[in-house]
Amino acid sequence: MTLYSKIIGTGSYLPEQRVTNQELAEQLAAKGIETSDEWITSRSGIAARHYAAPEQVSSDLAVHAAQRALEMAQLQPDDIDLIIVASSTPDFFGSFPSTACIVQRKLGMTNTSAAVDVQAVCSGFVYALASADSFIKSGMHKNVLVIGSEVFSRILNFEDRTTCVLFGDGAGAVVLSASEEPGVLACKLHADGRHSDILSVPGNVAGGAVAGSAFLYMDGQAVFKLAVTVLEKVAHEALNAAGMTSSQIDWLIPHQANIRIMNGTAKKLGMSPEKMVVTVDQHGNTSAASIPLALDTAVRDGRVKKGDVVLMEGVGGGFTWGAVLARM
Structure with missing residues (x-):
């Protein structure tokens, strides 16, 4: 029997604190930084974002999203035999113990299932989902919890102001399980380290202190130019691998970074904007969490239905990019 992997549950979580553009502009004005709702919206499509409470870390957000995905999948935590967490903001310096292991503990799991983090920045969820698909198709794992947080x-x-207005916090999760019918139809992943300097946090820990900068740096124009190009290419690669065309896609769920990049990708694929799931306006750029957040939103509001074909694609620092084509 041929083994396939299929998404059987989705979940997401947004922290309670919601900050509108106007509220953020007022906070920045107190520091002498000028911006406005119009300036932010016209350049990114973002109207609001959520920020985690001081005591919340990535694993906390991940657990909320995971619990909702497990509930939809009608599975218990110990039914999961692999956890993959995609995150650029792990719980600990040095990234260990892994956020996946912390999620395992917080879910109360006792079955010693495998747990690992994946770091591909905004492409992280796509990388994690493609990895989970391979583990299932190999027969090594049956139920995989894939989280972006x-x-x-x-x-x-x-x-x-060129970066702080763009990003927000959140988590999204899916349960990917072994299936007799096709779910994940194709995966394509890429990276090009020659562009590692255009989006990064250029610091490290040395002698117990931060050497360099612990803040996100982005060359917005360079990222925009590269993103539009690679997202179109990888979408066609995934479609070709599945023997399909863009006309057979029911929903495009891109990384929610910038509405202009998203609209540009949809246009190049010949897809109507109405067929693209958009949450960037309310979530901002939540990096590895953005695709599963958008997917769960569309599943729960009834847009994405069983049998629909969805194309999920992301691009992020590294430079990394990838796409997963799946039938729900």
């Missing part, structure tokens, strides 16, 4: 507000320089 971020607290990007912790690495933002609130004196740099």
